[in-house]
Amino acid sequence: MLERGEVANSWRRERWDSLRLLTPNWQSRLPGLRYEGRDPDGYMTVGEVTEFIEHFAKVSRAPIRTGVNVTSVRRAGDGYHVTTSHGEIHAQTVVIASGACNEPAVPQFDDAVPASVEQLTPFDYRDPAQLPDGRVLVVGASATGVQLAAELRRSGRPVTLSVGEHVRLPRTYRGRDVLWWMDASGLWDQRYDEVEDLTRARRLPSPQLAGTPERTTLDLNALDAMGVELVGRWAAVRDGRALFSGGLRNVFSLADLKMERLLDTFDEWAKTDGFEPEASPPERFAPTRVPESTRLQLDLRSGEIRAIVWATGFRPNYSWLDVPVVDTKGQLRHDGGVVDSPGLYALGLPVLRRRKSTFICGIEDDAREVIGHLTRYLAVRR
Amino acid sequence: MTTVANGVNVQALLEAREVLKGAPEAAQFTWRASAKWQGGVHSTIKVQSFFGLGEEQNHKEDWAFEADHPEVFAAEDSGITPIEYLLVGLASCLTAGVASVAQNRGIQLRSVESTVEGAHDIRGILGADSDVRNGFNDVKVTFTIDADASKQEIEALVAQSQKRSAVFDALTNPTNVTVEVA
Numbered sequence A: 001m002l003e004r005g006e007v008a009n010s011w012r013r014e015r016w017d018s019l020r021l022l023t024p025n026w027q028s029r030l031p032g033l034r035y036e037g038r039d040p041d042g043y044m045t046v047g048e049v050t051e052f053i054e055h056f057a058k059v060s061r062a063p064i065r066t067g068v069n070v071t072s073v074r075r076a077g078d079g080y081h082v083t084t085s086h087g088e089i090h091a092q093t094v095v096i097a098s099g100a101c102n103e104p105a106v107p108q109f110d111d112a113v114p115a116s117v118e119q120l121t122p123f124d125y126r127d128p129a130q131l132p133d134g135r136v137l138v139v140g141a142s143a144t145g146v147q148l149a150a151e152l153r154r155s156g157r158p159v160t161l162s163v164g165e166h167v168r169l170p171r172t173y174r175g176r177d178v179l180w181w182m183d184a185s186g187l188w189d190q191r192y193d194e195v196e197d198l199t200r201a202r203r204l205p206s207p208q209l210a211g212t213p214e215r216t217t218l219d220l221n222a223l224d225a226m227g228v229e230l231v232g233r234w235a236a237v238r239d240g241r242a243l244f245s246g247g248l249r250n251v252f253s254l255a256d257l258k259m260e261r262l263l264d265t266f267d268e269w270a271k272t273d274g275f276e277p278e279a280s281p282p283e284r285f286a287p288t289r290v291p292e293s294t295r296l297q298l299d300l301r302s303g304e305i306r307a308i309v310w311a312t313g314f315r316p317n318y319s320w321l322d323v324p325v326v327d328t329k330g331q332l333r334h335d336g337g338v339v340d341s342p343g344l345y346a347l348g349l350p351v352l353r354r355r356k357s358t359f360i361c362g363i364e365d366d367a368r369e370v371i372g373h374l375t376r377y378l379a380v381r382r
Numbered sequence B: 001m002t003t004v005a006n007g008v009n010v011q012a013l014l015e016a017r018e019v020l021k022g023a024p025e026a027a028q029f030t031w032r033a034s035a036k037w038q039g040g041v042h043s044t045i046k047v048q049s050f051f052g053l054g055e056e057q058n059h060k061e062d063w064a065f066e067a068d069h070p071e072v073f074a075a076e077d078s079g080i081t082p083i084e085y086l087l088v089g090l091a092s093c094l095t096a097g098v099a100s101v102a103q104n105r106g107i108q109l110r111s112v113e114s115t116v117e118g119a120h121d122i123r124g125i126l127g128a129d130s131d132v133r134n135g136f137n138d139v140k141v142t143f144t145i146d147a148d149a150s151k152q153e154i155e156a157l158v159a160q161s162q163k164r165s166a167v168f169d170a171l172t173n174p175t176n177v178t179v180e181v182a
Helices: A009-013 A046-059 A108-112 A143-154 A178-184 A198-203 A220-226 A248-272 A360-381 B010-021 B082-104 B151-163 B166-172
Strands: A070-076 A079-084 A087-091 A094-096 A118-120 A135-139 A159-162 A229-231 A234-238 A241-244 A297-299 A305-310 A344-346 B034-039 B042-052 B055-067 B109-119 B138-147
Touching: A009 A046, A079 A094, A094 A360, A108 A234, A135 A143, A143 A159, A143 A220, A143 A305, A220 A229, A248 B151, A344 A360, B010 B082, B055 B082, B082 B109, B082 B138, B082 B151, B082 B166, B138 B151
Parallel strands: A094 A344, A118 A305, A135 A159, A135 A305, A159 A229
Antiparallel strands: A070 A079, A079 A087, A234 A241, A241 A297, B034 B042, B042 B055, B109 B138
16 A cells, blocks of 8 residues: 555544544444444544544554555556556556545646735635735635634625525434434435436535534525625626626525435435334424625725635545546546446545445445456466 | 436437537527518517528528507507516426426426516606606516425425526626617
């Protein structure tokens, strides 16, 4: 196992200070390792996640070589030639486990933003003190965007949040963590070959969730109540002005309707699986409040906005992969982790084999199947 | 799945989607209209040809539209007001979307009606107040739909039709517009 930095490198270097895991502690289960602390319903801090992964590296006795950066993988003979910062390796098979979030994805018009406005990505951001005083424009309302908007607002700064399509979820539902429902109802186990629109499922933004000790919901109504200004999706920059979509109401409707459908699914499952007697009754949440009027444009040169935080998602970086298996959108071409090149595999990508693929508790089933394929491949060739 | 008859050939659209995924150049369309001044603030607009799927295409018929302004604008009212054509475009686009999405989701429609209202402060176009914009301040569409579906499913149809609407996008998001003299 090659690791460019230390074990849990991205958790050490590419996360902001206040971040906590979105999944409750009890869901942090890996083969032979379960959470045994005193707060099963809590959410690990970045430091705790780092320790958890380090601990797993030890107990699993994974043969990890840290500080080894892979600079190239190319097809050679019956396998792959791997070039690293510490020499060359020939491997019959390669498993890519570098993840889907290697770099922040920032829209093209970031270069149209005047230099007087500071720009940060979630990789640069650590805490509010880093930012100048004054209004902050947070772009993107998925997990990262809503968390940073809330934190920046609490720091006393006025915050404007640009909202596109998003996934709304309550933190708890009928007395349980909403991710308990995803797990228990079997939704997370839904396989990639059963999902109706796999491309869409793989592109789904992270839900509006935050892991906090209070287990509070961090949807747009919560942000509105905190005084965060909501505007539509950032559509363009013209003459130094950011122009926002007037379609905000519909992205609210889409998210509200999808959340309701999901809660219906949970209720249906609860009824048929006899869970209901112990649960509190079904809940429905108020629709996302539509502001009286929203700003359609914002003058970036006026000095009103002092900083922009791009919470517009992440993308993988395969610049080191010299095998033609990356599509025009920069995504790996694979069928459930079996990459379109013999002996090449992937793990830990969105909906790789199941909806839970990118969660800690989701890797075990995926890894078993992908490695099963890999061992059969090696056996046939021997 | 029970078959529903909303008259939308969803199969053809889904097949086109698959084909165009691998052929983005064929997906490049140019829509055209040509206008001719008729005197006063009246013009006639003709729509006939367009470009798409790599070649010139034609509507089955030549279509002509009259645009003018009403008598309260001291005009002849020989046709509807240009900004009303935006409402025509929005209503027809969303309605087509509702029908297509319903067909795709197996929902039988019985009737789909809508009203579209655009709130317009005409002090903008008259130059009476430079703080007032020329265009709509607000557009509201109200659908009344009778279908074999729950209220939630009907709301989802309307939401999805906005998500995939060319006119809704063109109205809610800025578009580069170039106007030249030939």
